Amino acid sequence: MPELPEVETIRRQLCAAGIEGRKITGVEINWYRLCEPVAPPEFSKRLLHRTIKKLDRHGKWLIFQLTGKENLLVHLRMTGGFYLSTGRLKKGQHDRAVLKLSGGLNLHFRDPRKFGRWKLAAGAPEKLGPDALTVTKKEFFEQFTKKNKALKALLLDQEFIAGVGNIYADEALFEAKLHPLRKSGTLTPTEREQLYRAVVKVIRAGVKNKGTSLGDGQGNFTDLNGESGGYRVKVKAYGRAGEPCESCGIPLEKITVAQRTTVFCPGCQK
């Protein structure tokens, strides 16, 4: 279920666990559609004996920078996640792949819904806008001139900003007091700035709280240690249709925008 903050949390924890600098000494792929652009046997062969130089991230993509010409790009999609084990390999029920690393560390990729994807590519993922965690106001405004569509659809568009998903899109629009169906081309400069600040604010809050801050108890995101976070800040819009807006008291409404469930306050968001 990861959006940018969840992916960033996993990245930081894998780095802290010392994944960088380790060599891939074994590869097991248990789901034939996991990898692109080649089938598991060839994919495994290309990963074997490479060293993870650095673990990077852009938007929702994890980028394993490897020695050699190709990098391993991982997208967790809806239910993907990593965890580590040591010693003799014991596979979990939903493990779709495992990388054995030097020093006896095993990196498991768990993904119940099998939506996650591993890619081998020369560079970074394509067709991504600026990363939502580090985007500058200037970049954000530049992106704005390129598209005119409903704000909710715009925020979910990874070519516009990389990393924002359904929860953080709703939270950012609530924070900015902007209606999800409002066309991006109608925003005043002040409103564009409000939206920029809101996006950065909710994404940073998510990262700070280890990606769990916006869970409302229903979410099942767990970090590397299987923890869902010791404290959480309640979401203000996502998943709260029918509840009173914490700002004006009017019940929040649920609509569908860009095929995604969208919750907003008809009183506050214009």
Added chain:
DNA sequence: GAAGACCTGCTA
């Protein structure tokens, strides 16, 4: 745009 496809597990 909208709808379907990809998948499984959880909740109502």
Added chain:
DNA sequence: TAGCAGGTCTTC
């Protein structure tokens, strides 16, 4: 049992 899920791609 039906409906829903925090993502993205393909095809009208």
